[in-house]
Amino acid sequence: MSYLSTVNLKIGYKSSLGESINLELDPGEILQIKGPNGSGKSTLLKTLLNEVPRLHGSVDWKISLKEVSYLPQVSTNSSNINFTLEEILDVYLVPDRIKAYLRDELRERLWVNASGGEKQLALILSRITAETKVLVLDEPFNHLDKKSRKLVEDLINKMMLDNKELSLIVVSHLDMQLNCREYELC
Amino acid sequence: MLGMILFYKLSFITTTLSSASLSIIGKHFIWRNKFIELFALCQFAIIGNLVGHLIVPMIHLPIIPLLSSITFFILGKFLFDLFKVNHKERSTRMICIYLILSSLQYLMISFFPNLEPHLNSGLFGSTVTTTRIENLILIAVFIVINFALFYLNRMLTRNSLEINFFQRRKRNVKDEYLLLIPIVVSVFGLGLVYTLSFLSLGAVILGSSFKNQKKNHTVLILINIAASLGGLLLSLFFEKLSTTPTQVVLLATLCILVKFFNEKLLK
Numbered sequence: 001m002s003y004l005s006t007v008n009l010k011i012g013y014k015s016s017l018g019e020s021i022n023l024e025l026d027p028g029e030i031l032q033i034k035g036p037n038g039s040g041k042s043t044l045l046k047t048l049l050n051e052v053p054r055l056h057g058s059v060d061w062k063i064s065l066k067e068v069s070y071l072p073q074v075s076t077n078s079s080n081i082n083f084t085l086e087e088i089l090d091v092y093l094v095p096d097r098i099k100a101y102l103r104d105e106l107r108e109r110l111w112v113n114a115s116g117g118e119k120q121l122a123l124i125l126s127r128i129t130a131e132t133k134v135l136v137l138d139e140p141f142n143h144l145d146k147k148s149r150k151l152v153e154d155l156i157n158k159m160m161l162d163n164k165e166l167s168l169i170v171v172s173h174l175d176m177q178l179n180c181r182e183y184e185l186c
Numbered sequence: 187m188l189g190m191i192l193f194y195k196l197s198f199i200t201t202t203l204s205s206a207s208l209s210i211i212g213k214h215f216i217w218r219n220k221f222i223e224l225f226a227l228c229q230f231a232i233i234g235n236l237v238g239h240l241i242v243p244m245i246h247l248p249i250i251p252l253l254s255s256i257t258f259f260i261l262g263k264f265l266f267d268l269f270k271v272n273h274k275e276r277s278t279r280m281i282c283i284y285l286i287l288s289s290l291q292y293l294m295i296s297f298f299p300n301l302e303p304h305l306n307s308g309l310f311g312s313t314v315t316t317t318r319i320e321n322l323i324l325i326a327v328f329i330v331i332n333f334a335l336f337y338l339n340r341m342l343t344r345n346s347l348e349i350n351f352f353q354r355r356k357r358n359v360k361d362e363y364l365l366l367i368p369i370v371v372s373v374f375g376l377g378l379v380y381t382l383s384f385l386s387l388g389a390v391i392l393g394s395s396f397k398n399q400k401k402n403h404t405v406l407i408l409i410n411i412a413a414s415l416g417g418l419l420l421s422l423f424f425e426k427l428s429t430t431p432t433q434v435v436l437l438a439t440l441c442i443l444v445k446f447f448n449e450k451l452l453k
Contacts, residue, residue: 076351080216080389083347083399091343112394123351 001062002026003134003167004048009057011040011047016055018186025134028160030168030178035185041171042073044185045138048169063134069127070136074120081111085122092126101125101155117148121155128159135159136169141176153177190422196321197313197418201433203328204372205384205414209406210335211365212385217346219276219353220362221386224369226280227262228378229287231370232308234258236294239304248319251304252374259370263363310430311377313418324375331368338364376430383434384410391441395448409444413437 004025010016017040025031035041046052048059049070061068083091086107089099102125106118114122120140127135141149156178160166170176191198215221237258238251265271271279295302307315316324335342342361349357372381388406396402417433 072352072355074351075353080213080393081347081350082394082396082402084397087399088347091340091347093340108397110394110398 003061003063005060005062006048007058007060009047009059010055011043011052012055013043013052017043020057021183021185023183025167025169027133027167028164030156030160030170030180032176032178032180032182033169033171033185034173034182036173039185041173041185042138045070045136045169045171049136067131067133068136069129069132069134071123071127071138071140073138073142074123076119083111084108085111085114085118088122089126094125094128095130098125098128101158115148115151116144117151120144120148120152124152124155133165134167134169138171139173140170141172141174149174150177187423191419194314194418194422196318196325197316198415200316200321200324200328200375201313201414201418202411203325203332204368204376205410206407207328207331207335207368208372208381208384209388209410210403211331211368213389213403213406214342214346214365215362216386216389218349218359218362222277222280223266224385225382226283226287227259227266227366228369228373228382229284229291230262231255231259231373232291232305232378233287233294235308235374236291236298236301236304239301240298252320252323252371255374256367256370259366259373260363263366267359307377308373309378310428311373311375311380313376313380314421314429316375320375324371327368327371334364379434380430383437384414387434387437388441391438392445395445405444409440410437413440 002024004023006021006023009021011018011021017038021044023031033041033044043052047054049068050059050065084107085102086099088111089102102121106114106121109118111119111122124135124137124140140152144152153176156168160168168180170178170180212221215224232255234255234257235251238254241254242248242250271283291305295305338361342365345357345359345361348355349359369381369385388409392402392406392409394402396405413436414433417436418429420436421427421429421432
């Protein structure tokens with residue numbers, strides 16, 4: 001049983017962005033949505049999550065939207081955030097088994113002193129609840145160097161290994177070192 | 187000495203509660219990058235105070251200036267949100283709004299010179315000149331807000347972090363109206379300089395000086411209370427010292443000293 005399927009889905013605000021979208025997401029799968037700037041990658045995510053109404057077609061979730069966790073694009077002014085990465089996860093009530101993905105040496109790291117990849121790790125973990133079956137990530141590798149991207153990719157690989165039912169939808173125009181299926185928006 | 191402290195006992199209580207609350211509230215506005223917006227909004231509160239004092243001779247209710255302050259403040263916040271004035275390029279816009287509203291205040295004084303003492307107290311206020319009723323209102327408001335901040339801490343902090351991390355996304359900012367009430371009451375009773383200083387100085391100077399947020403939080407509250415109480419005490423015993431400037435300078439000094447010694451200890 002797939003988690004999600006779309007049939008002839010058309011997305012956009014006033015007019016359609018591109019052709020009809022037909023995609024499926026199965027359990028344990030990573031789906032990468034690629035496309036040039038302005039092709040509607042983020043709009044597609046927002047449409048799938050009911051934040052933006054669809055123009056045409058259908059979006060069929062076989063699971064509750066409570067089981068879908070979403071990490072939007074990050075744009076932050078971090079200079080005043082004096083939390084440790086672990087304290088941030090505590091604010092979001094992240095379960096202990098998910099917090100365990102954060103290495104010990106990173107737990108006490110202040111947000112302002114953390115690298116881009118370390119911050120992204122914390123933000124990804126902050127989204128995950130006990131019910132999460134699908135994790136949706138919007139441009140998680142933006143502004144990250146190679147080392148930071150590997151940090152995030154390793155986390156994703158580990159999570160997928162530990163939970164065979166977890167699926168990911170990742171919007172990224174970058175090539176990922178992950179075992180994923182690609183869907184290209186025109 | 188004890189007699190003077192007992193005479194001003196309500197002021198000591200107000201000072202303790204207000205400085206503790208303001209240190210926590212200020213952090214949320216700094217995390218949300220909305221401090222400059224607060225600066226502009228406080229000008230609405232001062233105008234509301236002046237308008238209230240114009241109405242008092244006609245309606246004879248001493249609470250009118252406070253209610254008018256709150257009304258103008260909330261109206262200002264509502265207009266900012268409605269016209270999205272506080273979105274992009276907010277720093278420049280807020281400074282322009284501050285300049286216009288500040289000029290409006292002085293224009294009101296030129297037409298109604300009897301309002302001048304109220305403008306001065308709106309800017310510099312003083313815990314020692316606050317009346318008994320004003321002190322009791324301030325104490326009640328800050329007790330309630332301290333409880334609210336304690337119980338709603340996680341929700342407020344989460345929302346503040348979300349606003350900071352994902353600045354391009356629309357967020358529900360209705361919780362800011364809860365945080366704004368003690369600010370406008372503080373501006374009314376304790377003055378603009380005291381309020382904005384105790385909202386921000388500690389968070390800005392000691393921003394990332396500690397190992398974690400919990401320690402930062404605790405130290406900041408203690409410093410705020412110490413500066414507020416210390417400044418009040420010093421101004422009572424040394425006639426030449428004005429209360430609010432003494433409190434603010436003491437706060438800045440304590441923050442800088444703690445930062446300096448903390449960095450030395452960590453090295």
